[in-house]
Amino acid sequence: MTAETLYGADDLTHLEGLEAVRKRPGMYIGSTDSRGINHLFAEIVDNSTDEGVAGEATRVVVTLHADGSVQVDDDGRGIPTGTHAKSGLSGVELVLTRLHAGGKFGGSGYKTSGGLHGVGASAVNALSHRFDVVVKREGKVHQMSFAHGVPGVFDGPGPTAKFTRRSGLEITGKMKRGERTGTSIRYWYDARYFENGAKLDVDGVRQKMRNTAFLVPGVAYVLRTAVDDAISEESFHFPHGLTDMVEFLTPAGDRAVSGTLLAVGEGTYTENAADENGVMRSKVERRAEVEVAFRWGTGYERTVECFTNTIRNIHGGTHRKGFERAALKSLQEAIARTRGLLKPKEDPPTLDDVLEGMTAVIHVRVPEPQFTSQTKDELSTAGITKVIGAVVERELKSWVDDRRTKAEAKVVLQKVVDASRVRLAQKQQKDAARRKTALEGAAMPAKLVDCRTTGLARSELFLVEGDSALGSARMARVSEYQALLPLRGKILNVQKASLADTLRNAEIASIVQVLGAGTGRTFDLSTMRYGRVILMADADVDGSHIRTLLITLFAKYMRPVIEDGRLYAAMPPLHKITTKGRNPETRFTFTQREMETTLAALEKAGKQVVTPVPRFKGLGEMDADELWDTTMNPATRSVRRITLDDAEAAETALELLMGEKVEPRRAWLVESSGRVDQSAIDV
Known part of the structure; x- marks a missing residue:
């Protein structure tokens, strides 16, 4: 029997409808432990919250029954009960039995919503022994029940009552005069789809409702247990x-160190998005509403909670990144x-x-928010x-500049x-202790002017040309x-020197000793004493x-220093241009062409320049402020930053x-x- 006969078309499986949810529940609700059970609750209560955000609901009541079922009631508009033209199903049956069905796909039902994929309520239905829904809408009371996502009727209360499969939404009565519309959902989740010991976390339910009440101040939330x-x-x-x-x-x-600041506003952004036919369109304009509240206290702990359309984003995301960048910059x-x-x-x-x-x-x-997963954590x-x-x-900016809040x-x-x-003092103490341990017994070169270091990522070693610049x-x-670390003269040309000769060179030996990471194949970047090396010539x-x-x-x-992007060359200026007048200004230029261009621009602006323009002969001619x-x-x-391309060019030069070969050098010179500018040659 060949390998091909062991795997044929009959081995392929096609999961239809809610069967996929039951087969792989973690894919739709994030996990199969207690967090997954709490996610079922979140999916249902978020639908009621969306009604509150739309201004259609004022009250959401959650009841945790003694038999383990969860009931969520709201006074919103109620799930649409009419017949959907394309599927022939009622709106209630459509959204509760079909994946990716609902009123949150760009229609007029919701401006913003916590639901995106039309998976939430139908996934809860698929994983429940029994799922009952009552809709009060258009003066009538509608009712429907499901068993593991299959529509039908139960002949008694609870999930163990006899179930008969039957499709269709049933009208069970009329609404009372003055009674508000709304939706009531009660479900009994099936523990067989979850790990042993997994259960609904009541504290998690309480936290979810409290958070949502903060985010939607126009809606009252009630928890009944x-x-x-x-x-x-x-x-x-x-x-x-x-x-x-x-x-x-x-x-x-x-x-409190400050009062609570409230930043409220809106703005537009563009993104690529699909139209109603799924065709990708570029630069679709979106409008987002932003609300941020924050304050500082005398403590050290930080607490930053993030939400999108009332959904908590445990891992933050782009909104937190934007807030932190703006706070730091401001x-x-x-x-x-x-x-x-x-x-x-x-x-x-x-x-x-x-x-x-x-x-x-x-x-x-x-x-149309985008999240990293169905659970919307980020x-x-x-x-x-x-x-x-x-x-x-x-x-x-307003808070800092306003005279009423300037002192605060x-x-x-x-x-x-x-x-x-x-923070810097603490790091300095730690790094000093670490440096002392690493260098115990190792005497650094006397000419090294070391730093007190506040961390390898920040410390830098300047290899300085000459004592005057030092x-x-x-x-x-x-x-x-x-x-x-000052360098006297030019180091040995290692291109044509042996390793032994290289290490005997006093300047090179000092560089290797100060860096403390070895050479050649034994070079260890993790032990290097400085975050950056800067060549200052x-x-x-x-x-x-x-x-x-x-x-x-x-x-x-020491090639890993270059590969890791930690070798740099300083770029000292060549010229110092100073203007005359009441408000003299100083500019530094780095090339002859830049100097000439700058002079022309200053003269055109009507400014007088001190002439002749001095040219620095070396770093030692600059005073400390200029060099800094x-x-x-x-x-x-x-x-x-020196790259491998720069290193290869240096080696080639x-x-x-x-090098030892004379002919290539003679050919290049000719x-x-x-x-060569003949007039510049001093004969």
Whole structure:
């Protein structure tokens, strides 16, 4: 018997309708443990919430019956009961027995919705022993029951009553005068589709209802629980919405540093989307509504809760990313503008510093949100990042600049700066201890001007050309994270030297020792003592030669430094242009052409330039402030990251110009002689 006969068409399986949900429940509800059971509840209550968001419902009542069933009642419009033209089914039977059916696919029923795929309620139906629905609509009471998603009738109460299969929605009576429309759903989930011991988490139900009540302040939520033949009742209604939620989520004992800020607004974004025929269209415009509430307290914990169309996104997503980016950018700018907060050369705070002690709730309403999974744990709609960022930036700028809240804002800004300093001090202590352990017994070269380091990702070693440049660099550097190693003259050309000769070279030996990661095949990037290595040589021919020699050294014996993008070349300026007048200004240029272009632009603007324009002969000619601003300050300097292409070019140049083969060098010199400016030759 061949392998082909063992696998034929009869071995193929086609799962139809809700059968796929029962076969692979985790795919539709996220998991088959207690979280999956709670997800069933969430799917049903979210449908009622959508009615509240649309302004059609004012009350949602959840009843947890003693027999294990869950009932959700709302006073919304009720599921449509008319006959669907295409399927011939009632609206109720269609949405509860067919996957991807519902009123949330771009129709006029809902502006925004927590449901996207038309899977939720039908998945709950498929995984339930019994599923009863009562709809009050158009003056009539409609009723229908299902067993594992199959329509029919039960001859008694509960899931064990005899079931007869039968399709069709039944009218059981008339609505009372003054009675509101709405939908009532009661279901008994089938434990066989879930893991042993899995059950509905009542605390999770309570949290879901409380959160939703915060997000939809116009709707009251009631939880009724059967306890010892009695019904206990809890109500959740928060008219101040997210502001109330922030106060609830704030850790006990955390004194407020600021009041609760509320950023509300809307914006548009574009995305690619399919039309009603499934054909992809580009640049479809969407409008999103944003609401964010946040405050700072004296504590250290952060709490950031994210929601999309009232659905909690446990893992955040693009809306959280937009909020955090805007908060960081706005506060960094405000701190920079406020005199006396940051010391000179002190780094701006990071996101961790901004979020310390913050309690925040982010809620966005999006017409067609995209999530990373059916359980909607993370929002992935890209355009939301900019929309929420704009709203938050606007609110924070107003808060910082408004004279009524300026004092409060300054207290928060000071708290953020203090958090940054504490964080850096703690890292400094840890890294100093780690560095001491790593270097015990190893004497560093006397000429090394080491840093106090605040982390490998931040520390940087400058390989400096000459002692004269070292003097200015020592005064200019930030001693916390910038180390200096001066190099006397040009290092050995490793392109044509043996490994033994290479390691005997004093300058190369110092570089290898200071980096502390070895050489060649034994090089270990994880043990390197600095996050970056920056080659700082003069902007002349000799400086280029030194950079070429150093790049070749790293490429041949410490190649992972280049591969990991941690080798850089500093770009010191060549010229210093200064204007005359009451408000003189200074500009630095890096090439002859840039200098000439800058001079022409200044003259055209009517400004007088101090002439002749000085040209730096080397790094040692710059004072400490000039060297810091142009070459060493991470905020203003220009550096060139050395890539493998640069390394290969350096190796080729050294091999050509300084290698053992004479003929290629002679041919290149003859070929390139035409590029020499004869008048510039000093004879």
